[in-house]
Amino acid sequence: MSATPESPASQHIGQLIRQRFETLTPHERRVATFILDHFDDFAVYNAAELARLSGVSKATVTRLFKRLGFESFRDVREHARTLRNHGVPLVTDAAAMGQGLERFTRHFERERHNLHRCLExxxxxxxxxxxxxxxxxxxxxxxxxxxxxxxxxxxxxxxxxxxxxxxxxxxxxxxxxxxxxxxxxxxxxxxxxxxxxxxxxxxxxxxxxxxxxxxxxxxxxxxxxxxxxxxxxxxxxxxxxxxxxxxxxxxxxxxxxxxxxxxxRLAEGRARIQQLNELYGALDEIEPGAIMPTTTITDHKPGESS
Structure with a gap:
Protein backbone atom coordinates (compact mmCIF):
# COMPACT_ATOMS: atom_id res chain seq x y z
CA MET A 1 0.00 0.00 0.00
CA SER A 2 1.51 3.29 -1.03
CA ALA A 3 -0.33 6.27 0.45
CA THR A 4 -2.56 4.52 2.95
CA PRO A 5 -3.05 6.49 6.19
CA GLU A 6 -1.37 4.80 9.14
CA SER A 7 -2.10 7.11 12.06
CA PRO A 8 -4.99 9.18 13.43
CA ALA A 9 -3.20 12.29 12.16
CA SER A 10 -3.22 10.93 8.59
CA GLN A 11 -6.07 11.37 6.16
CA HIS A 12 -8.72 8.70 6.15
CA ILE A 13 -10.44 7.48 3.02
CA GLY A 14 -13.39 9.84 3.43
CA GLN A 15 -11.08 12.85 3.47
CA LEU A 16 -9.19 11.57 0.44
CA ILE A 17 -12.44 11.15 -1.49
CA ARG A 18 -13.64 14.66 -0.68
CA GLN A 19 -10.32 16.17 -1.69
CA ARG A 20 -10.19 14.35 -5.04
CA PHE A 21 -13.89 14.08 -5.83
CA GLU A 22 -13.79 16.62 -8.70
CA THR A 23 -10.99 14.68 -10.41
CA LEU A 24 -12.90 11.37 -10.42
CA THR A 25 -14.74 9.96 -13.41
CA PRO A 26 -18.58 9.87 -13.24
CA HIS A 27 -18.57 6.14 -12.43
CA GLU A 28 -15.86 6.55 -9.81
CA ARG A 29 -17.92 9.30 -8.24
CA ARG A 30 -20.82 6.89 -7.86
CA VAL A 31 -18.66 4.53 -5.82
CA ALA A 32 -17.17 7.42 -3.88
CA THR A 33 -20.62 8.80 -3.07
CA PHE A 34 -21.78 5.37 -1.86
CA ILE A 35 -18.75 5.14 0.47
CA LEU A 36 -19.38 8.61 1.88
CA ASP A 37 -23.08 7.84 2.40
CA HIS A 38 -22.24 4.54 4.13
CA PHE A 39 -18.97 5.51 5.79
CA ASP A 40 -19.79 3.83 9.09
CA ASP A 41 -20.13 0.40 7.51
CA PHE A 42 -18.56 0.52 4.05
CA ALA A 43 -15.82 -1.88 5.17
CA VAL A 44 -18.32 -4.75 5.49
CA TYR A 45 -18.75 -4.82 1.71
CA ASN A 46 -16.28 -6.45 -0.65
CA ALA A 47 -15.27 -4.91 -3.96
CA ALA A 48 -17.91 -6.83 -5.91
CA GLU A 49 -20.68 -5.71 -3.54
CA LEU A 50 -19.54 -2.10 -3.73
CA ALA A 51 -19.65 -2.33 -7.52
CA ARG A 52 -23.14 -3.85 -7.54
CA LEU A 53 -24.58 -1.39 -5.02
CA SER A 54 -23.02 1.55 -6.86
CA GLY A 55 -24.11 0.32 -10.31
CA VAL A 56 -20.58 0.17 -11.74
CA SER A 57 -18.05 -2.47 -12.67
CA LYS A 58 -15.65 -4.07 -10.21
CA ALA A 59 -12.81 -2.62 -12.30
CA THR A 60 -14.14 0.86 -11.55
CA VAL A 61 -14.00 0.17 -7.82
CA THR A 62 -10.43 -1.06 -8.17
CA ARG A 63 -9.42 2.03 -10.16
CA LEU A 64 -10.95 4.32 -7.53
CA PHE A 65 -9.02 2.73 -4.69
CA LYS A 66 -5.76 2.90 -6.65
CA ARG A 67 -6.45 6.57 -7.39
CA LEU A 68 -6.83 7.12 -3.64
CA GLY A 69 -3.50 5.41 -2.94
CA PHE A 70 -4.59 1.86 -2.04
CA GLU A 71 -2.96 -1.08 -3.83
CA SER A 72 -5.85 -3.48 -3.19
CA PHE A 73 -9.19 -3.84 -1.46
CA ARG A 74 -7.39 -5.75 1.29
CA ASP A 75 -5.47 -2.54 2.01
CA VAL A 76 -8.78 -0.67 2.21
CA ARG A 77 -10.05 -3.13 4.82
CA GLU A 78 -6.80 -2.82 6.76
CA HIS A 79 -7.18 0.95 6.63
CA ALA A 80 -10.71 0.62 8.02
CA ARG A 81 -9.46 -1.56 10.87
CA THR A 82 -6.76 1.02 11.64
CA LEU A 83 -9.38 3.76 11.78
CA ARG A 84 -11.47 1.60 14.12
CA ASN A 85 -8.48 1.05 16.40
CA HIS A 86 -8.07 4.82 16.64
CA GLY A 87 -11.69 5.23 17.72
CA VAL A 88 -13.49 5.95 14.45
CA PRO A 89 -16.84 4.10 14.78
CA LEU A 90 -16.73 1.83 11.74
CA VAL A 91 -18.47 -1.50 11.27
CA THR A 92 -15.77 -3.81 9.93
CA ASP A 93 -17.68 -7.10 10.20
CA ALA A 94 -21.39 -7.25 9.44
CA ALA A 95 -21.76 -10.51 11.38
CA ALA A 96 -19.78 -9.39 14.44
CA MET A 97 -22.74 -9.06 16.80
CA GLY A 98 -24.42 -12.33 15.89
CA GLN A 99 -28.14 -12.97 16.15
CA GLY A 100 -30.64 -13.45 18.98
CA LEU A 101 -29.16 -14.44 22.34
CA GLU A 102 -25.76 -14.81 20.72
CA ARG A 103 -25.56 -11.01 20.77
CA PHE A 104 -25.72 -11.01 24.56
CA THR A 105 -23.13 -13.77 24.84
CA ARG A 106 -20.64 -12.02 22.56
CA HIS A 107 -21.20 -8.70 24.32
CA PHE A 108 -20.72 -10.25 27.76
CA GLU A 109 -17.56 -12.09 26.74
CA ARG A 110 -16.03 -8.94 25.27
CA GLU A 111 -16.83 -6.90 28.39
CA ARG A 112 -15.46 -9.62 30.66
CA HIS A 113 -12.29 -9.85 28.60
CA ASN A 114 -11.76 -6.07 28.71
CA LEU A 115 -12.16 -5.90 32.48
CA HIS A 116 -9.91 -8.92 33.01
CA ARG A 117 -7.16 -7.30 30.91
CA CYS A 118 -7.51 -4.04 32.82
CA LEU A 119 -7.26 -5.52 36.31
CA GLU A 120 -4.64 -8.13 35.44
CA ARG A 265 -10.60 6.03 55.29
CA LEU A 266 -13.72 4.39 56.64
CA ALA A 267 -14.25 6.59 59.71
CA GLU A 268 -13.85 9.82 57.75
CA GLY A 269 -15.93 8.41 54.91
CA ARG A 270 -18.80 7.49 57.21
CA ALA A 271 -18.78 10.94 58.77
CA ARG A 272 -18.73 12.65 55.39
CA ILE A 273 -21.55 10.51 53.98
CA GLN A 274 -23.61 11.25 57.08
CA GLN A 275 -22.99 14.96 56.58
CA LEU A 276 -23.99 14.71 52.91
CA ASN A 277 -27.15 12.79 53.82
CA GLU A 278 -28.14 15.51 56.26
CA LEU A 279 -27.58 18.17 53.60
CA TYR A 280 -29.61 16.19 51.06
CA GLY A 281 -32.46 16.10 53.54
CA ALA A 282 -32.19 19.75 54.53
CA LEU A 283 -32.19 20.86 50.90
CA ASP A 284 -34.84 18.30 49.89
CA GLU A 285 -32.63 17.26 46.97
CA ILE A 286 -33.12 13.49 47.00
CA GLU A 287 -36.11 11.20 47.58
CA PRO A 288 -36.16 10.22 51.27
CA GLY A 289 -35.90 6.50 50.53
CA ALA A 290 -32.76 7.06 48.43
CA ILE A 291 -30.71 8.55 51.29
CA MET A 292 -28.28 5.84 52.38
CA PRO A 293 -27.94 5.18 56.11
CA THR A 294 -24.31 5.09 57.21
CA THR A 295 -24.89 1.84 59.06
CA THR A 296 -24.82 0.05 55.69
CA ILE A 297 -21.11 0.85 55.38
CA THR A 298 -19.27 -1.72 57.48
CA ASP A 299 -15.67 -2.57 58.07
CA HIS A 300 -16.23 -6.32 58.06
CA LYS A 301 -13.74 -8.21 55.99
CA PRO A 302 -15.02 -10.64 53.33
CA GLY A 303 -16.05 -13.88 54.93
CA GLU A 304 -16.62 -12.43 58.41
CA SER A 305 -20.07 -12.54 59.98
CA SER A 306 -21.71 -9.35 61.20
Whole structure:
Protein backbone atom coordinates (compact mmCIF):
# COMPACT_ATOMS: atom_id res chain seq x y z
CA MET A 1 0.00 0.00 0.00
CA SER A 2 1.51 3.29 -1.03
CA ALA A 3 -0.33 6.27 0.45
CA THR A 4 -2.56 4.52 2.95
CA PRO A 5 -3.05 6.49 6.19
CA GLU A 6 -1.37 4.80 9.14
CA SER A 7 -2.10 7.11 12.06
CA PRO A 8 -4.99 9.18 13.43
CA ALA A 9 -3.20 12.29 12.16
CA SER A 10 -3.22 10.93 8.59
CA GLN A 11 -6.07 11.37 6.16
CA HIS A 12 -8.72 8.70 6.15
CA ILE A 13 -10.44 7.48 3.02
CA GLY A 14 -13.39 9.84 3.43
CA GLN A 15 -11.08 12.85 3.47
CA LEU A 16 -9.19 11.57 0.44
CA ILE A 17 -12.44 11.15 -1.49
CA ARG A 18 -13.64 14.66 -0.68
CA GLN A 19 -10.32 16.17 -1.69
CA ARG A 20 -10.19 14.35 -5.04
CA PHE A 21 -13.89 14.08 -5.83
CA GLU A 22 -13.79 16.62 -8.70
CA THR A 23 -10.99 14.68 -10.41
CA LEU A 24 -12.90 11.37 -10.42
CA THR A 25 -14.74 9.96 -13.41
CA PRO A 26 -18.58 9.87 -13.24
CA HIS A 27 -18.57 6.14 -12.43
CA GLU A 28 -15.86 6.55 -9.81
CA ARG A 29 -17.92 9.30 -8.24
CA ARG A 30 -20.82 6.89 -7.86
CA VAL A 31 -18.66 4.53 -5.82
CA ALA A 32 -17.17 7.42 -3.88
CA THR A 33 -20.62 8.80 -3.07
CA PHE A 34 -21.78 5.37 -1.86
CA ILE A 35 -18.75 5.14 0.47
CA LEU A 36 -19.38 8.61 1.88
CA ASP A 37 -23.08 7.84 2.40
CA HIS A 38 -22.24 4.54 4.13
CA PHE A 39 -18.97 5.51 5.79
CA ASP A 40 -19.79 3.83 9.09
CA ASP A 41 -20.13 0.40 7.51
CA PHE A 42 -18.56 0.52 4.05
CA ALA A 43 -15.82 -1.88 5.17
CA VAL A 44 -18.32 -4.75 5.49
CA TYR A 45 -18.75 -4.82 1.71
CA ASN A 46 -16.28 -6.45 -0.65
CA ALA A 47 -15.27 -4.91 -3.96
CA ALA A 48 -17.91 -6.83 -5.91
CA GLU A 49 -20.68 -5.71 -3.54
CA LEU A 50 -19.54 -2.10 -3.73
CA ALA A 51 -19.65 -2.33 -7.52
CA ARG A 52 -23.14 -3.85 -7.54
CA LEU A 53 -24.58 -1.39 -5.02
CA SER A 54 -23.02 1.55 -6.86
CA GLY A 55 -24.11 0.32 -10.31
CA VAL A 56 -20.58 0.17 -11.74
CA SER A 57 -18.05 -2.47 -12.67
CA LYS A 58 -15.65 -4.07 -10.21
CA ALA A 59 -12.81 -2.62 -12.30
CA THR A 60 -14.14 0.86 -11.55
CA VAL A 61 -14.00 0.17 -7.82
CA THR A 62 -10.43 -1.06 -8.17
CA ARG A 63 -9.42 2.03 -10.16
CA LEU A 64 -10.95 4.32 -7.53
CA PHE A 65 -9.02 2.73 -4.69
CA LYS A 66 -5.76 2.90 -6.65
CA ARG A 67 -6.45 6.57 -7.39
CA LEU A 68 -6.83 7.12 -3.64
CA GLY A 69 -3.50 5.41 -2.94
CA PHE A 70 -4.59 1.86 -2.04
CA GLU A 71 -2.96 -1.08 -3.83
CA SER A 72 -5.85 -3.48 -3.19
CA PHE A 73 -9.19 -3.84 -1.46
CA ARG A 74 -7.39 -5.75 1.29
CA ASP A 75 -5.47 -2.54 2.01
CA VAL A 76 -8.78 -0.67 2.21
CA ARG A 77 -10.05 -3.13 4.82
CA GLU A 78 -6.80 -2.82 6.76
CA HIS A 79 -7.18 0.95 6.63
CA ALA A 80 -10.71 0.62 8.02
CA ARG A 81 -9.46 -1.56 10.87
CA THR A 82 -6.76 1.02 11.64
CA LEU A 83 -9.38 3.76 11.78
CA ARG A 84 -11.47 1.60 14.12
CA ASN A 85 -8.48 1.05 16.40
CA HIS A 86 -8.07 4.82 16.64
CA GLY A 87 -11.69 5.23 17.72
CA VAL A 88 -13.49 5.95 14.45
CA PRO A 89 -16.84 4.10 14.78
CA LEU A 90 -16.73 1.83 11.74
CA VAL A 91 -18.47 -1.50 11.27
CA THR A 92 -15.77 -3.81 9.93
CA ASP A 93 -17.68 -7.10 10.20
CA ALA A 94 -21.39 -7.25 9.44
CA ALA A 95 -21.76 -10.51 11.38
CA ALA A 96 -19.78 -9.39 14.44
CA MET A 97 -22.74 -9.06 16.80
CA GLY A 98 -24.42 -12.33 15.89
CA GLN A 99 -28.14 -12.97 16.15
CA GLY A 100 -30.64 -13.45 18.98
CA LEU A 101 -29.16 -14.44 22.34
CA GLU A 102 -25.76 -14.81 20.72
CA ARG A 103 -25.56 -11.01 20.77
CA PHE A 104 -25.72 -11.01 24.56
CA THR A 105 -23.13 -13.77 24.84
CA ARG A 106 -20.64 -12.02 22.56
CA HIS A 107 -21.20 -8.70 24.32
CA PHE A 108 -20.72 -10.25 27.76
CA GLU A 109 -17.56 -12.09 26.74
CA ARG A 110 -16.03 -8.94 25.27
CA GLU A 111 -16.83 -6.90 28.39
CA ARG A 112 -15.46 -9.62 30.66
CA HIS A 113 -12.29 -9.85 28.60
CA ASN A 114 -11.76 -6.07 28.71
CA LEU A 115 -12.16 -5.90 32.48
CA HIS A 116 -9.91 -8.92 33.01
CA ARG A 117 -7.16 -7.30 30.91
CA CYS A 118 -7.51 -4.04 32.82
CA LEU A 119 -7.26 -5.52 36.31
CA GLU A 120 -4.64 -8.13 35.44
CA UNK A 121 -2.31 -5.44 34.10
CA UNK A 122 -2.99 -3.15 37.07
CA UNK A 123 -1.81 -5.43 39.87
CA UNK A 124 -2.51 -5.20 43.62
CA UNK A 125 0.69 -3.35 44.60
CA UNK A 126 0.15 -0.54 42.11
CA UNK A 127 -3.49 -0.29 43.08
CA UNK A 128 -2.69 -0.04 46.80
CA UNK A 129 -0.12 2.71 46.14
CA UNK A 130 -2.69 4.63 44.11
CA UNK A 131 -5.34 4.38 46.82
CA UNK A 132 -2.81 5.55 49.42
CA UNK A 133 -2.03 8.57 47.24
CA UNK A 134 -5.74 9.33 46.88
CA UNK A 135 -6.09 9.16 50.64
CA UNK A 136 -3.12 11.41 51.43
CA UNK A 137 -3.43 14.01 48.67
CA UNK A 138 -4.28 17.55 49.72
CA UNK A 139 -6.23 18.04 46.51
CA UNK A 140 -7.33 15.70 43.70
CA UNK A 141 -8.02 17.10 40.23
CA UNK A 142 -9.81 14.85 37.74
CA UNK A 143 -9.47 15.79 34.06
CA UNK A 144 -11.45 14.31 31.19
CA UNK A 145 -12.22 15.34 27.61
CA UNK A 146 -14.72 14.13 25.01
CA UNK A 147 -15.83 10.54 25.76
CA UNK A 148 -13.62 10.53 28.85
CA UNK A 149 -15.57 13.38 30.43
CA UNK A 150 -18.54 11.28 31.70
CA UNK A 151 -16.13 8.78 33.28
CA UNK A 152 -14.14 11.61 34.89
CA UNK A 153 -17.36 13.19 36.14
CA UNK A 154 -18.47 9.90 37.69
CA UNK A 155 -15.09 9.36 39.35
CA UNK A 156 -15.18 12.83 40.87
CA UNK A 157 -18.74 12.28 42.08
CA UNK A 158 -17.76 9.03 43.80
CA UNK A 159 -14.53 10.34 45.35
CA UNK A 160 -16.19 13.49 46.70
CA UNK A 161 -18.41 11.30 48.89
CA UNK A 162 -15.39 9.79 50.62
CA UNK A 163 -13.19 12.89 50.90
CA UNK A 164 -13.19 16.60 50.27
CA UNK A 165 -10.92 18.52 47.91
CA UNK A 166 -11.83 16.72 44.67
CA UNK A 167 -12.29 18.92 41.59
CA UNK A 168 -13.30 18.23 37.99
CA UNK A 169 -11.44 20.21 35.34
CA UNK A 170 -11.89 22.04 33.17
CA UNK A 171 -15.31 23.33 34.12
CA UNK A 172 -17.68 24.09 31.20
CA UNK A 173 -16.60 27.30 29.49
CA UNK A 174 -13.42 27.52 31.56
CA UNK A 175 -9.75 26.93 30.80
CA UNK A 176 -7.55 24.34 32.45
CA UNK A 177 -4.63 26.54 33.50
CA UNK A 178 -6.31 27.94 36.60
CA UNK A 179 -7.06 24.44 37.89
CA UNK A 180 -3.50 23.11 37.74
CA UNK A 181 -1.44 26.27 38.31
CA UNK A 182 -1.05 25.86 42.08
CA UNK A 183 -0.63 22.08 42.23
CA UNK A 184 2.43 20.73 44.01
CA UNK A 185 3.81 17.51 45.49
CA UNK A 186 0.91 17.32 47.93
CA UNK A 187 -1.62 16.92 45.11
CA UNK A 188 -2.77 14.24 42.69
CA UNK A 189 -4.01 14.68 39.11
CA UNK A 190 -6.09 11.96 37.46
CA UNK A 191 -6.35 12.27 33.67
CA UNK A 192 -8.86 10.30 31.61
CA UNK A 193 -7.51 10.00 28.07
CA UNK A 194 -9.48 7.68 25.81
CA UNK A 195 -8.83 7.42 22.10
CA UNK A 196 -9.63 10.31 19.79
CA UNK A 197 -7.97 12.54 22.35
CA UNK A 198 -7.87 16.33 21.79
CA UNK A 199 -4.82 17.80 20.07
CA UNK A 200 -3.45 19.43 23.22
CA UNK A 201 -3.47 16.17 25.19
CA UNK A 202 0.26 15.52 24.73
CA UNK A 203 1.06 19.05 25.90
CA UNK A 204 -1.07 18.50 29.02
CA UNK A 205 0.80 15.30 29.89
CA UNK A 206 4.15 17.01 29.34
CA UNK A 207 3.10 19.88 31.58
CA UNK A 208 2.06 17.53 34.36
CA UNK A 209 5.31 15.56 33.98
CA UNK A 210 7.27 18.78 34.46
CA UNK A 211 5.37 19.61 37.64
CA UNK A 212 5.66 18.07 41.09
CA UNK A 213 2.11 16.73 41.56
CA UNK A 214 1.63 12.98 41.24
CA UNK A 215 -0.30 11.92 38.15
CA UNK A 216 -2.44 8.98 37.12
CA UNK A 217 -3.45 8.36 33.50
CA UNK A 218 -6.43 6.12 32.83
CA UNK A 219 -6.59 5.48 29.10
CA UNK A 220 -6.92 2.95 26.30
CA UNK A 221 -3.79 0.93 25.37
CA UNK A 222 -3.08 3.35 22.52
CA UNK A 223 -1.97 5.94 25.08
CA UNK A 224 0.90 3.74 26.20
CA UNK A 225 3.42 6.23 24.79
CA UNK A 226 2.61 8.48 27.76
CA UNK A 227 3.38 5.76 30.31
CA UNK A 228 6.82 7.10 31.24
CA UNK A 229 5.51 10.64 31.82
CA UNK A 230 3.05 9.76 34.58
CA UNK A 231 3.44 8.03 37.93
CA UNK A 232 0.69 5.50 37.27
CA UNK A 233 -0.82 4.34 34.01
CA UNK A 234 -3.92 2.11 33.93
CA UNK A 235 -5.03 0.60 30.62
CA UNK A 236 -8.75 0.26 30.02
CA UNK A 237 -9.48 -1.68 26.82
CA UNK A 238 -12.43 -0.19 24.95
CA UNK A 239 -13.04 -2.86 22.32
CA UNK A 240 -16.62 -3.92 21.69
CA UNK A 241 -18.26 -6.39 19.33
CA UNK A 242 -18.88 -3.67 16.74
CA UNK A 243 -18.38 0.01 15.93
CA UNK A 244 -18.82 1.91 19.18
CA UNK A 245 -16.29 1.79 22.02
CA UNK A 246 -17.31 0.36 25.36
CA UNK A 247 -16.41 2.18 28.58
CA UNK A 248 -17.61 -0.57 30.92
CA UNK A 249 -14.09 -1.44 32.09
CA UNK A 250 -13.37 2.22 32.85
CA UNK A 251 -16.60 2.64 34.81
CA UNK A 252 -15.94 -0.59 36.72
CA UNK A 253 -12.43 0.65 37.55
CA UNK A 254 -13.91 3.91 38.86
CA UNK A 255 -16.18 1.90 41.15
CA UNK A 256 -13.25 -0.16 42.43
CA UNK A 257 -11.10 2.91 43.11
CA UNK A 258 -13.87 4.80 44.91
CA UNK A 259 -14.82 1.83 47.09
CA UNK A 260 -11.18 1.17 47.97
CA UNK A 261 -10.69 4.80 48.99
CA UNK A 262 -13.83 4.73 51.14
CA UNK A 263 -12.62 1.62 52.97
CA UNK A 264 -9.14 3.12 53.32
CA ARG A 265 -10.60 6.03 55.29
CA LEU A 266 -13.72 4.39 56.64
CA ALA A 267 -14.25 6.59 59.71
CA GLU A 268 -13.85 9.82 57.75
CA GLY A 269 -15.93 8.41 54.91
CA ARG A 270 -18.80 7.49 57.21
CA ALA A 271 -18.78 10.94 58.77
CA ARG A 272 -18.73 12.65 55.39
CA ILE A 273 -21.55 10.51 53.98
CA GLN A 274 -23.61 11.25 57.08
CA GLN A 275 -22.99 14.96 56.58
CA LEU A 276 -23.99 14.71 52.91
CA ASN A 277 -27.15 12.79 53.82
CA GLU A 278 -28.14 15.51 56.26
CA LEU A 279 -27.58 18.17 53.60
CA TYR A 280 -29.61 16.19 51.06
CA GLY A 281 -32.46 16.10 53.54
CA ALA A 282 -32.19 19.75 54.53
CA LEU A 283 -32.19 20.86 50.90
CA ASP A 284 -34.84 18.30 49.89
CA GLU A 285 -32.63 17.26 46.97
CA ILE A 286 -33.12 13.49 47.00
CA GLU A 287 -36.11 11.20 47.58
CA PRO A 288 -36.16 10.22 51.27
CA GLY A 289 -35.90 6.50 50.53
CA ALA A 290 -32.76 7.06 48.43
CA ILE A 291 -30.71 8.55 51.29
CA MET A 292 -28.28 5.84 52.38
CA PRO A 293 -27.94 5.18 56.11
CA THR A 294 -24.31 5.09 57.21
CA THR A 295 -24.89 1.84 59.06
CA THR A 296 -24.82 0.05 55.69
CA ILE A 297 -21.11 0.85 55.38
CA THR A 298 -19.27 -1.72 57.48
CA ASP A 299 -15.67 -2.57 58.07
CA HIS A 300 -16.23 -6.32 58.06
CA LYS A 301 -13.74 -8.21 55.99
CA PRO A 302 -15.02 -10.64 53.33
CA GLY A 303 -16.05 -13.88 54.93
CA GLU A 304 -16.62 -12.43 58.41
CA SER A 305 -20.07 -12.54 59.98
CA SER A 306 -21.71 -9.35 61.20
Missing amino acids: ALGARTFDALVDALDRARRVVVIGYRNAYPVALHLRQQLIQAREGVALAPQPGQSLGEEIAALDERDLVIVMGFRRRPRHFAALIEMLAAGSAASLLIADPGAGRYREQVRWFIECPLESVSAFDSYASAMSLVNLIANALLHQ
